Amino acid sequence: AVDINVKTFEKQLSIIGLSYDWSRRVNTTDPEYYRWTQWIFLQLFNSYYDTKKNKAESIESLVNTFEKSGNAKINAHHTCKIIFTGKEWKSFDGLKKQEILMNYRLAYESESEVNWCEGLGTVLANDEIVDGKDGKTVSERGGFPVEKMTIRQWSMRITAYADRLLKGLEKLEWSSHIKEIQKNWIGESVGSEIEFKIKNSDDKIKVFTTRADTLFGVTYVVLAPESDLIEKLNDQIQNKKEVEKYIDNVKNKSDEDRKNTEKEKTGVILEGVYAINPANNEEVPVWVADYVLASYGTGAVMAVPMHDERDREFSTKYELPIIDRPLVDKNDITEKVRGKIVTKYKMRDAIFARQRYWGEPIPLKRDKDGVITAVKKLPLELPKVTSYEPTGKAEGPLAGVKTWVKEGYETNTMPGWAGSSWYFLRYMDPKNNKNLVGEGEVDYWKNVDMYVGGAEHATGHLLYSRFWHKFLKDIGVAKTEEPFKKMKNQGMILASDNRKMSKRWGNVINPDEIVKTYGADTLRVYEMFMGPFDQSLPWSTESIIGSRRFIERVYRLASKINKDKKTNSELEKVLHKTIKKVNEDIENFAFNTAISSMMIFVNEAEKHENISVDDFKIFLQILAPFAPHMTEELWHEIGEKKSIHISNWPKYNPKKIIEDTIKIVVQVNGKVRAELSVSLDATEDQIKEIALNDKTILAWVDGKEIKRVIYVKGRLVNIVI
RNA sequence: GCCCGAGUGGCGGAAUUGGUAUACGCGCACGACUUAAAAUCGUGUCUCGCAAGGGAUGCGGGUUCGACCCCCGCCUCGGGCACCA
Numbered sequence: 001a002v003d004i005n006v007k008t009f010e011k012q013l014s015i016i017g018l019s020y021d022w023s024r025r026v027n028t029t030d031p032e033y034y035r036w037t038q039w040i041f042l043q044l045f046n047s048y049y050d051t052k053k054n055k056a057e058s059i060e061s062l063v064n065t066f067e068k069s070g071n072a073k074i075n076a077h078h079t080c081k082i083i084f085t086g087k088e089w090k091s092f093d094g095l096k097k098q099e100i101l102m103n104y105r106l107a108y109e110s111e112s113e114v115n116w117c118e119g120l121g122t123v124l125a126n127d128e129i130v131d132g133k134d135g136k137t138v139s140e141r142g143g144f145p146v147e148k149m150t151i152r153q154w155s156m157r158i159t160a161y162a163d164r165l166l167k168g169l170e171k172l173e174w175s176s177h178i179k180e181i182q183k184n185w186i187g188e189s190v191g192s193e194i195e196f197k198i199k200n201s202d203d204k205i206k207v208f209t210t211r212a213d214t215l216f217g218v219t220y221v222v223l224a225p226e227s228d229l230i231e232k233l234n235d236q237i238q239n240k241k242e243v244e245k246y247i248d249n250v251k252n253k254s255d256e257d258r259k260n261t262e263k264e265k266t267g268v269i270l271e272g273v274y275a276i277n278p279a280n281n282e283e284v285p286v287w288v289a290d291y292v293l294a295s296y297g298t299g300a301v302m303a304v305p306m307h308d309e310r311d312r313e314f315s316t317k318y319e320l321p322i323i324d325r326p327l328v329d330k331n332d333i334t335e336k337v338r339g340k341i342v343t344k345y346k347m348r349d350a351i352f353a354r355q356r357y358w359g360e361p362i363p364l365k366r367d368k369d370g371v372i373t374a375v376k377k378l379p380l381e382l383p384k385v386t387s388y389e390p391t392g393k394a395e396g397p398l399a400g401v402k403t404w405v406k407e408g409y410e411t412n413t414m415p416g417w418a419g420s421s422w423y424f425l426r427y428m429d430p431k432n433n434k435n436l437v438g439e440g441e442v443d444y445w446k447n448v449d450m451y452v453g454g455a456e457h458a459t460g461h462l463l464y465s466r467f468w469h470k471f472l473k474d475i476g477v478a479k480t481e482e483p484f485k486k487m488k489n490q491g492m493i494l495a496s497d498n499r500k501m502s503k504r505w506g507n508v509i510n511p512d513e514i515v516k517t518y519g520a521d522t523l524r525v526y527e528m529f530m531g532p533f534d535q536s537l538p539w540s541t542e543s544i545i546g547s548r549r550f551i552e553r554v555y556r557l558a559s560k561i562n563k564d565k566k567t568n569s570e571l572e573k574v575l576h577k578t579i580k581k582v583n584e585d586i587e588n589f590a591f592n593t594a595i596s597s598m599m600i601f602v603n604e605a606e607k608h609e610n611i612s613v614d615d616f617k618i619f620l621q622i623l624a625p626f627a628p629h630m631t632e633e634l635w636h637e638i639g640e641k642k643s644i645h646i647s648n649w650p651k652y653n654p655k656k657i658i659e660d661t662i663k664i665v666v667q668v669n670g671k672v673r674a675e676l677s678v679s680l681d682a683t684e685d686q687i688k689e690i691a692l693n694d695k696t697i698l699a700w701v702d703g704k705e706i707k708r709v710i711y712v713k714g715r716l717v718n719i720v721i
Numbered sequence: 722g723c724c725c726g727a728g729u730g731g732c733g734g735a736a737u738u739g740g741u742a743u744a745c746g747c748g749c750a751c752g753a754c755u756u757a758a759a760a761u762c763g764u765g766u767c768u769c770g771c772a773a774g775g776g777a778u779g780c781g782g783g784u785u786c787g788a789c790c791c792c793c794g795c796c797u798c799g800g801g802c803a804c805c806a
Contacts, residue, residue, distance in 0.1 A: 181800090298806095669786075
């Protein structure tokens with residue numbers, strides 16, 4: 001299937017004349033390619049993030065530290081909740097060590113809640129699910145129901161790079177729009193972590209707030225239903241049954257239920273439990289409520305109904321007090337209650353596993369005791385199977401392959417974004433079988449100068465690639481901090497009904513058909529001419545004829561070539577203006593106006609009886625990137641032996657576009673009333689003089705007092721009366 | 722709800738980023754060529770008005786000699802996020 005599709009795509013690309021260097025083609029499904037995807041995975045697996053050095057470091061060096069002094073003073077991005085000494089570490093068995101290290105590895109195994117889709121028999125990412133008709137979530141593909149389920153997953157610790165991913169945006173030459181999306185997705189917020197002691201207990205509730213200034217107005221504290229503190233406080237809670245029932249309820253609540261209640265906040269009080277406000281020692285009740293998320297901040301919130309809308313809504317519903325207390329300085333109060341100023345991110349770690357056959361195998365194996373080791377010989381190839389359909393269970397089809405399971409190989413496969421997160425590096429050195437990319441090659445190419453892609457990848461591919469690239473930089477493979485220096489986002493060509501082209505709507509335009517009917521050059525010119533590059537536009541088979549006519553008119557223009565005639569200076573002037581315009585427009589990705597300026601040239605040329613060979617050749621050259629086939633043909637007909645596409649790009653001659661007279665518009669009170677033609681060297685005073693004595697202007701001014709005369713160089717005179 | 726974009730003829734769009742609004746193309750109308758049609762070429766095509774002139778860049782204000790462009794307040798459409806403390 002892959003081979004057939006590759007052939008189809010290559011044919012389509014070549015039919016419209018796109019000149020790729022096929023010797024650098026890569027195929028992410030080729031074991032010779034994905035052995036390096038697997039290699040990167042293993043590097044991530046064997047790394048942790050050193051928060052002091054602010055880069056990835058080998059897990060071995062972390063293990064060394066553990067052996068020496070435990071993990072109490074480690075500078076690492078982690079989720080480990082256990083504190084141990086070096087001595088204790090040494091006493092742990094292999095499985096225990098593995099479990100602890102999973103909290104540090106950049107690629108790690110974890111039980112996590114996922115979107116399980118029974119219909120597709122697989123787990124879906126958030127951007128693969130959509131809201132269905134009756135408010136229930138369904139898969140984007142097929143529209144099957146989706147529910148939450150906890151399964152064994154592999155994840156990528158992208159959150160370790162949150163700060164670098166955010167800061168790096170500043171230097172990128174991307175559209176501000178995409179940068180904004182990534183910035184919001186990463187979602188940095190700076191606030192305070194403050195501890196509330198629990199009355200009659202050694203436990204504390206740590207909350208995160210961006211409004212420490214409202215600390216005196218706290219009326220209660222809320223825990224997320226998943227909080228393990230609830231278990232710990234079991235002895236104190238007087239309404240255990242009610243609390244248990246509530247938590248059970250929340251857990252069983254699927255997404256659709258949450259939506260059906262229109263997100264009305266629910267919660268239950270922990271009777272008998274009180275938190276002590278560190279600012280004033282007031283005792284406030286503790287609640288459990290589902291509007292607090294376990295996954296963000298500390299999973300606990302201090303409620304200030306006076307200043308927070310959600311808290312107010314909740315307070316109103318459960319008739320809790322709303323008190324007004326004076327505000328204080330955020331930093332001072334945080335320090336006073338021995339809190340900490342911290343930075344939190346909305347972004348979560350990325351799930352890195354699929355329960356599908358198609359995907360790079362994760363190169364890990366598990367021995368009988370459950371200890372995971374890296375596969376030594378890469379690539380680890382997918383086994384040949386007779387059926388690769390989903391198993392219907394929350395595990396990949398590989399779990400049903402006996403030989404695979406016997407070896408202890410991981411049965412999840414990698415997601416689609418694995419191979420696409422680094423492929424541009426492989427372009428630099430596609431056939432290297434010793435390294436991902438050779439040192440010399442990566443030094444030469446560095447990174448991608450100009451990346452063109454869809455804006456829909458803003459929080460997917462474009463973020464993952466940046467993450468991997470930064471990691472590869474840390475381990476010395478990549479040479480730059482960012483993979484894509486400049487980026488332009490092309491708009492999508494929509495169907496003529498203004499919807500996305502889709503088999504579902506039956507509105508797909510097949511490029512092969514268009515090429516067959518109108519020609520490849522016409523298709524190219526039309527797509528460029530339709531409108532701004534970054535704008536999504538509806539396809540119009542009715543309008544494409546204009547581009548075809550343009551091509552034909554250029555072709556007919558060749559009959560006007562006169563080898564003896566000298567260049568016509570008037571036409572030459574238009575030509576040089578066109579060269580200038582086309583040059584600037586290509587630089588700016590303003591292809592639509594480049595084509596319009598070439599149309600203007602053709603309109604002009606048609607008015608002349610002759611056109612010199614040299615002028616015509618220059619015109620063909622600037623048109624060549626847009627209409628490569630026809631221009632090449634004419635180029636050879638004129639007698640050129642080599643390809644037009646390797647000829648030198650024409651430069652415009654500034655001397656040839658100078659006008660000897662300029663047009664000056666004369667306005668009265670900002671309205672255009674006359675037009676003057678003055679010589680190029682006329683002075684400001686001379687032009688004003690001519691304007692004021694112009695017949696039509698005199699009629700408009702009609703003896704009224706002239707308050708001001710404004711002159712804009714080379715453009716206009718405005719007379720204010 | 723919050724955050725980004727965008728709104729210009731019948732249609733796709735242009736406008737040197739504060740200086741002649743509607744370039745270029747499609748469509749439409751009329752004409753030339755043709756026995757005829759297609760193709761091609763020519764002319765016209767924002768709107769009201771006989772004209773002189775007036776009015777128009779989603780709506781309402783403002784700044785300015787001058788605003789599609791800048792500022793304030795709305796409306797509509799597209800995209801992103803969504804109980805993020």
